[in-house]
């Protein structure tokens with residue numbers, strides 16, 4: 001079995017304003033090429049969990065493995081390298097740099113990783129833009145494209161370092177149904193053609209029903 005993510009007994013407490021046990025014994029695995037969605041009522045802990053799994057939040061107990069590597073306990077710099085290399089992340093809001101071009105936005109995470117030349121990164125970024133059918137927008141400023149296009153640029157940016165897993169916190173939450181379908185189809189294509197694993201938090205039942213597996217959360221637990 002080819003595992004890309006494993007969570008073992010992850011627990012988290014928020015201590016302020018008072019002790020709140022927000023995640024309770026979260027254990028599950030994601031295999032290569034699996035398209036998983038996370039659903040659950042508002043406040044059930046979905047975003048909190050996703051920020052831990054993507055290594056952005058390190059304040060928890062338990063163990064997290066990415067690509068069979070234990071990431072829990074790693075120092076900031078090493079963690080940042082692992083995140084940049086293994087995890088792509090798409091937010092509900094695109095967070096593009098509006099004064100930069102589409103191409104420059106997509107290139108940024110690869111520049112940060114610093115493993116490839118400018119030319120190589122530009123080539124890879126254009127490949128991602130082509131795959132998402134937005135290569136014609138490469139030299140446009142990010143502020144001048146539509147909402148659906150911005151989310152596709154955000155996906156291209158999340159893919160630039162060829163992550164093993166793409167995570168999303170309601171990536172279709174701000175989109176109309178046409179653009180949401182479009183993003184779902186892109187995710188499905190990435191799974192089928194690239195063997196990418198996806199872990200997507202969503203409130204959209206239609207979206208979730210089309211994924212391979214739904215993880216249901218309630219009060220900080222996964223419902224078995």
Ligand SMILES: Nc1ncnc2c1ncn2[C@@H]1O[C@H](COP(=O)(O)OP(=O)(O)OP(=O)(O)O)[C@@H](O)[C@H]1O
Nearest residue numbers: 014016017022040041042043044045046047048049
């Ligand atoms: N920094 C924080 N300090 C204290 N409590 C927090 C903090 N962040 C989140 N919470 C609480 O933790 C619980 C889980 O929040 P989380 O954002 O993970 O839920 P969610 O399932 O993603 O909700 P939604 O669907 O509304 O986005 C909520 O009750 C929230 O109020």
